[in-house]
Amino acid sequence: MSRPRKRRIRDWLSNPWGKPRFLAVFTLLYLLWSLLPVVIAVLFSFNSGRSRSTFQGLSFRWYWGDPNSVFHDPTLRGALSQSLKLATLTMLISVPIGVLFAIGLDRWRGRGSGSSNFLMLFSFVTPEIIMGVSLFLVFLKLLTLVHLGTTAQLLGLITFEMAYPVIIVRARLLSIGREYEEAAMDLGASPVRALRLVLLPLLLPAIFASLMIVFADSIDDFVIVRYLSAGASSQTIPIRIYSTVRGAPTPALNALASIMLFSTIVAVGTGLLTYRWLTKGERAAKDSALQSFAAQI
Amino acid sequence: MSRSTTEAGWGTRRRRARERAQEAGGVWYPRWFWPSFTVPGTVWLLLLFVLPFYAILSVAMGTVDPIFGSPVPVWNPLHWNPQAFTFVYQQTFLHGGIYQPAFVRTFVYVAVAVSLCLLIGYPVAYFISRHGGRFRGWLLLALIAPFWISYLMRMLAWVNLLQDDGLVNKALLSLHLLPTPRHWLEGQGLTVILGLAYGYIPYMILPLFAALDRIDRSLLEAARDLGASPVQTFRRVTLPLSRQAILAGTVIVMLPMFGDYYTADILSASPRTTMVGNLIDHAIGSPFVTRAAALVVFLMVLLIVPMLYYLYSTARATREAVA
Numbered sequence: 001m002s003r004p005r006k007r008r009i010r011d012w013l014s015n016p017w018g019k020p021r022f023l024a025v026f027t028l029l030y031l032l033w034s035l036l037p038v039v040i041a042v043l044f045s046f047n048s049g050r051s052r053s054t055f056q057g058l059s060f061r062w063y064w065g066d067p068n069s070v071f072h073d074p075t076l077r078g079a080l081s082q083s084l085k086l087a088t089l090t091m092l093i094s095v096p097i098g099v100l101f102a103i104g105l106d107r108w109r110g111r112g113s114g115s116s117n118f119l120m121l122f123s124f125v126t127p128e129i130i131m132g133v134s135l136f137l138v139f140l141k142l143l144t145l146v147h148l149g150t151t152a153q154l155l156g157l158i159t160f161e162m163a164y165p166v167i168i169v170r171a172r173l174l175s176i177g178r179e180y181e182e183a184a185m186d187l188g189a190s191p192v193r194a195l196r197l198v199l200l201p202l203l204l205p206a207i208f209a210s211l212m213i214v215f216a217d218s219i220d221d222f223v224i225v226r227y228l229s230a231g232a233s234s235q236t237i238p239i240r241i242y243s244t245v246r247g248a249p250t251p252a253l254n255a256l257a258s259i260m261l262f263s264t265i266v267a268v269g270t271g272l273l274t275y276r277w278l279t280k281g282e283r284a285a286k287d288s289a290l291q292s293f294a295a296q297i
Numbered sequence: 298m299s300r301s302t303t304e305a306g307w308g309t310r311r312r313r314a315r316e317r318a319q320e321a322g323g324v325w326y327p328r329w330f331w332p333s334f335t336v337p338g339t340v341w342l343l344l345l346f347v348l349p350f351y352a353i354l355s356v357a358m359g360t361v362d363p364i365f366g367s368p369v370p371v372w373n374p375l376h377w378n379p380q381a382f383t384f385v386y387q388q389t390f391l392h393g394g395i396y397q398p399a400f401v402r403t404f405v406y407v408a409v410a411v412s413l414c415l416l417i418g419y420p421v422a423y424f425i426s427r428h429g430g431r432f433r434g435w436l437l438l439a440l441i442a443p444f445w446i447s448y449l450m451r452m453l454a455w456v457n458l459l460q461d462d463g464l465v466n467k468a469l470l471s472l473h474l475l476p477t478p479r480h481w482l483e484g485q486g487l488t489v490i491l492g493l494a495y496g497y498i499p500y501m502i503l504p505l506f507a508a509l510d511r512i513d514r515s516l517l518e519a520a521r522d523l524g525a526s527p528v529q530t531f532r533r534v535t536l537p538l539s540r541q542a543i544l545a546g547t548v549i550v551m552l553p554m555f556g557d558y559y560t561a562d563i564l565s566a567s568p569r570t571t572m573v574g575n576l577i578d579h580a581i582g583s584p585f586v587t588r589a590a591a592l593v594v595f596l597m598v599l600l601i602v603p604m605l606y607y608l609y610s611t612a613r614a615t616r617e618a619v620a
Binding site for chain 2: 020023024026027030031033034035037038040041044052053054097098100101103104105107108110112113116118119120121122123125126127128129130131133134135136137138140141142143155156158159162166174191216219220222223227237238241242245246253254257260261264265268
């Protein structure tokens, strides 16, 4: 009974004419390995019991209702609001600076442009622990006007995230070229008006993509935010996970992590759909919104 | 008198420049126009990226207040005192140094984890870029998904699974692969290595995917037409064309792994798996802040070559894309 089935599977796997079956199975296993643990963790946030390994039924008690739930435990609620606050403000400040930076770097052909570019890219590849510790020391010893806590966290995150909008917007600038703007200026627009009325609308998809990427990335940030935090009031969700995961946490921790996951999904989904919608007319972009999104990470 | 002539001179020169640019079909901008766009970002980075480097050097070269245990930075480079560096150097390179095991361990863990990322990532990227077919979009989405899931959340997921009564032990016990539950989270090097590979593999797969996807199909067909077997085609065409991406992916995965301390903390929390990142993290909260700063500078020196290599290779890739 099992022998022919076994042979059928073997034949299917070794069929040289079709797709490489072995690789298909390998890829499937990889995707399971990569995503299933997280799915299980989200599932256990809906557990009605206290366990994070035995599922006892579906309930929302770890989100709402239980005294230890995300909504009713002030430390968890505080972490959630601190994460959202930092991510939103980082997004709103770093993206405008980054967009200007990108436009400037793309158009400026003089001396100094190379060093600015190098500085920005260097900040992009510097490992987070190096940046985190050095920012911690600079706020502790030199820029003492800034106290550790929300302000320091915000300044650190903006520094760390600024390179994303620069890279994304520059890629878009390369594909746009300068012709549209020059046409506008031939028709009498001033440089500033050409920028505002022609270039900025063309850059909108990239700006949206940057907003969402920066939001999603800074809500997940751990190292910098932790080094620049000060006490319980500036704890974020990742810090909360780090400090309680090895204790005896309840599924409320999973619920907190799941909420963070859901908000990232909403942010990225919105970004992706808006990006597709804004580049609707462009054939290349339409085929591969996802791909260009992927290339920009 | 002379002042007004220079002003007039400036005015005409400017007008002429504008006219010349317009005749050439281009558009004239004031000299300062584009550079001014980069001012906010550059100033920001100088203040909060370059200045901190100076601060960390000054702390590393400074002393510690004997009473409060807080660092006393020395801002004047002429008075820098390399004591902390000497300490870090000795403890790392001399026989029996207290930092030595962590450094060796970090190199081993990173080497194994990066190899795992490559060995698992390459076939996956290859399959999706070549044979994704109509599921390609979905497969790509699944590849990108881990990026948007917090690293800490992904580690939390594994802590759930690897608990003593977690699903991994339950599954292995019911399949009779283990006689008794294994303590996966108690200082097991294997768990940390797998955790690192799991955490950073998406950063490896995406550059590989992008490179493999760019390879022109006609090159592969040409190789096959000229009599190369599939294996030869892979070895002689596909692999060389993806070499750049392999190196870039290796570097981009390696850099954060060297500074990682939370994976070891979360998945093992034992001195048996201390990595360089843990040394830094422990020292920063102790009276030995100068050592933490010196370790960070040391790490930076170790990583500067791969960092510059990565910048160089991306710059070249951009130039090629433009050309």
